[in-house]
Amino acid sequence: MTVASDDHEILVDCASSGIAFDGLRVDETDETYSLETPENEWTGLEKDELEQALESCEEYVTNWRYWQKTVGGEGTSRREFLRWCERAPLDDANTKTPRDGALDDGNTGERAVEEPLAVPERYDALRDGIDRQWGQLSITTRFLDVDESNGARVYDLWHVADANSDLVDLEVHDDPRDAREIATYDEDGRYRPLKTAPSLASGWAFTGLSGDELVETVGFFYPATVANWHRELSGNLDVDHWLETAERQTGIYDVVDELPREAVAWLAEACCDDSQCLRRREWEYDEDDDLGVDGGDGQFPCREPCSLVIAAARRWAILESETERTYQLELTTSELNQLEELIDAVAEGRTDEIREADVTDGANRYRARYLRAKRFDEDGTLDATQVDD
Amino acid sequence: MQALVIAAHGSHLNPDASDPTYAHADTIRETGAFDEVREAFWKEEPHFRDVIRTLESDEVFVVPLFISEGYFTEQVIPRELRLEQWDPNKWASDGTSASQATLEAGDVGKTIHYCGPVGTHDAMTDVIVQRAETATEDPDVGEGFGLAVVGHGTERNENSAKAIEYHTERIRERDRFDEVKALFMDEEPEVDDVTEYFESQDVVVVPLFIADGYHTQEDIPEDMGLTEDYRRGWDVPAAVDGHRIWYTGAVGTEGLMADVLLERAADAGAGIGEAREAVRELAGSPAKAVAESTSRTGTGD
Ligand code: SF4
Numbered sequence: 001m002t003v004a005s006d007d008h009e010i011l012v013d014c015a016s017s018g019i020a021f022d023g024l025r026v027d028e029t030d031e032t033y034s035l036e037t038p039e040n041e042w043t044g045l046e047k048d049e050l051e052q053a054l055e056s057c058e059e060y061v062t063n064w065r066y067w068q069k070t071v072g073g074e075g076t077s078r079r080e081f082l083r084w085c086e087r088a089p090l091d092d093a094n095t096k097t098p099r100d101g102a103l104d105d106g107n108t109g110e111r112a113v114e115e116p117l118a119v120p121e122r123y124d125a126l127r128d129g130i131d132r133q134w135g136q137l138s139i140t141t142r143f144l145d146v147d148e149s150n151g152a153r154v155y156d157l158w159h160v161a162d163a164n165s166d167l168v169d170l171e172v173h174d175d176p177r178d179a180r181e182i183a184t185y186d187e188d189g190r191y192r193p194l195k196t197a198p199s200l201a202s203g204w205a206f207t208g209l210s211g212d213e214l215v216e217t218v219g220f221f222y223p224a225t226v227a228n229w230h231r232e233l234s235g236n237l238d239v240d241h242w243l244e245t246a247e248r249q250t251g252i253y254d255v256v257d258e259l260p261r262e263a264v265a266w267l268a269e270a271c272c273d274d275s276q277c278l279r280r281r282e283w284e285y286d287e288d289d290d291l292g293v294d295g296g297d298g299q300f301p302c303r304e305p306c307s308l309v310i311a312a313a314r315r316w317a318i319l320e321s322e323t324e325r326t327y328q329l330e331l332t333t334s335e336l337n338q339l340e341e342l343i344d345a346v347a348e349g350r351t352d353e354i355r356e357a358d359v360t361d362g363a364n365r366y367r368a369r370y371l372r373a374k375r376f377d378e379d380g381t382l383d384a385t386q387v388d389d
Numbered sequence: 390m391q392a393l394v395i396a397a398h399g400s401h402l403n404p405d406a407s408d409p410t411y412a413h414a415d416t417i418r419e420t421g422a423f424d425e426v427r428e429a430f431w432k433e434e435p436h437f438r439d440v441i442r443t444l445e446s447d448e449v450f451v452v453p454l455f456i457s458e459g460y461f462t463e464q465v466i467p468r469e470l471r472l473e474q475w476d477p478n479k480w481a482s483d484g485t486s487a488s489q490a491t492l493e494a495g496d497v498g499k500t501i502h503y504c505g506p507v508g509t510h511d512a513m514t515d516v517i518v519q520r521a522e523t524a525t526e527d528p529d530v531g532e533g534f535g536l537a538v539v540g541h542g543t544e545r546n547e548n549s550a551k552a553i554e555y556h557t558e559r560i561r562e563r564d565r566f567d568e569v570k571a572l573f574m575d576e577e578p579e580v581d582d583v584t585e586y587f588e589s590q591d592v593v594v595v596p597l598f599i600a601d602g603y604h605t606q607e608d609i610p611e612d613m614g615l616t617e618d619y620r621r622g623w624d625v626p627a628a629v630d631g632h633r634i635w636y637t638g639a640v641g642t643e644g645l646m647a648d649v650l651l652e653r654a655a656d657a658g659a660g661i662g663e664a665r666e667a668v669r670e671l672a673g674s675p676a677k678a679v680a681e682s683t684s685r686t687g688t689g690d
Pocket of ligand 1: 196271272277278279280281302303304305306307308309
């Protein structure tokens with residue numbers, strides 16, 4: 001395996017202004033060069049000696065070439081994300097973020113213990129492929145050409161549920177834009193207005209993407225997650241809390257700031273739970289007013305209430321303005337329990353799983369129809385009497 | 390580096406609402422005129438709030454894929470993009486003449502050229518005419534034909550009627566169609582009585598809406614009497630009161646809309662090279678567009 005000589009030339013050209021990247025150092029002083037890797041050190045090299053010496057650390061050279069020449073974009077979220085994908089040290093990871101703190105507490109599983117890899121370890125791993133999980137996406141970074149590697153990486157992407165599937169069983173894509181269509185519908189063909197809902201359909205794969213294409217594809221699956229993740233990593237995620245966002249609304253959404261604080265907590269519990277959304281809610285009621293509801297364990301932060309939550313909040317703001325009343329209705333204890341089971345089954349999206357003949361489940365369809373037949377009047381309403389005025 | 394952001398409404402309920410946005414964005418991507426092209430939405434993702442930070446370009450051209458100047462273009466989009474120095478007076482518009490304003494987005498330190506909506510650009514007139522061509526599958530349509538440009542009406546936004554009337558007048562001046570009329574859903578003259586406003590036997594009806602949805606695919610065809618039930622679809626042309634009505638839904642799905650987006654950005658200073666020619670090439674085939682729109686109408690969705 002030899003490094004293409006143009007890699008050397010480009011590198012020598014750059015050496016005059018100094019190179020320090022991923023463990024590789026090259027400096028020029030008075031037309032002699034020094035070269036350093038974590039394993040070796042050379043000084044006082046003539047130009048041709050430098051080129052020779054570079055041959056013994058070609059992993060560092062091709063790595064430098066890939067990141068500095070192919071990927072480029074220093075300081076961009078695109079670059080940081082691609083580095084994260086192969087577990088390279090991140091430029092911005094020095095800044096301690098609250099997230100890093102959370103990583104140490106062991107609640108977040110594997111990700112917490114993954115140390116960045118140095119070049120030789122990474123090169124070893126890239127031969128087999130390095131896997132990362134981003135929401136419901138599984139991303140593999142590997143060498144374009146394992147036998148004759150010049151450091152060029154390519155990326156494969158599929159649903160985490162398909163991690164063990166054969167490629168032949170998946171629908172293979174190479175155009176990032178195809179992700180838009182895949183992300184639009186869930187397994188049952190229903191529209192997914194919230195892209196970070198954990199309902200991404202499986203059965204597809206993107207293979208051999210370039211770094212730019214990977215970031216674009218991830219952007220179609222989970223828009224803006226990479227940008228906000230990167231902001232969080234660099235310690236400048238700008239969170240807009242509930243009140244700020246609600247007060248900004250105009251038109252028909254003007255009412256959402258009237259939602260009582262307590263109801264905002266219920267809203268967060270209802271909508272921003274991991275079972276409903278893979279974003280980790282970072283917004284609270286107000287800067288110093290914690291909602292007291294868990295924001296979830298997602299990898300990418302949610303920096304402000306989304307449009308779906310605002311739309312739902314508008315409905316709740318209207319509903320919450322109603323006065324509470326006391327009603328009297330006749331139910332057996334089991335029927336009361338059944339109401340609880342029904343609400344729970346709908347809230348958990350469990351109704352489809354209840355077997356037709358499983359009449360022990362209160363949310364079973366026959367049980368629900370029976371309750372309706374027994375307790376509803378001719379108008380289809382619950383036979384309840386208001387007892388206050 | 391320069392980026393184009395197409396700012397559209399989108400929908401929480403209807404996945405097709407964003408189709409035209411994606412289609413036009415893809416057409417412009419093909420031209421390579423911008424380093425980055427990004428769709429952004431009020432009701433979908435990426436949301437207006439997040440879109441600018443996903444870009445690497447320092448120069449960003451934002452074009453609202455909306456029909457008229459009003460609530461969304463003057464309040465919602467600039468506010469959500471954090472264009473803090475925005476003031477509708479910067480467009481110095483009478484309701485149909487918005488051009489652009491150069492501002493900075495508060496969260497990113499990038500230059501944002503905030504453009505007027507596609508619907509009020511002069512090039513939109515050509516799109517309406519092209520819609521008539523695709524509806525009739527006749528690139529020379531005009532003689533013996535009436536053209537109705539249909540808008541929502543004044544109920545929600547007074548500028549919406551202005552945009553309709555503006556293009557109606559411009560098409561009328563071209564003397565191409567025997568008659569050109571502006572009709573509305575919520576005000577007089579109403580689209581329900583379309584046949585009463587035309588002497589021509591053949592009338593092309595072009596709704597000035599961005600995306601197909603409830604109004605263009607349910608309301609308008611039923612109100613005009615093209616069909617009893619939109620779910621059963623309708624013929625193009627359909628016979629109504631001794632007239633033939635040529636109707637194929639929202640003008641915003643017309644391929645040439647990509648050209649209007651490009652022109653908006655070019656007017657604001659974007660370098661677009663030969664992209665307009667490329668887009669006209671890509672979007673120029675009426676027959677192809679008709680095939681697409683009739684299949685959509687046929688399923689009645
Ligand atoms: S507001 Fe809640 S539901 Fe919406 S994106 Fe954020 S975490 Fe998810």
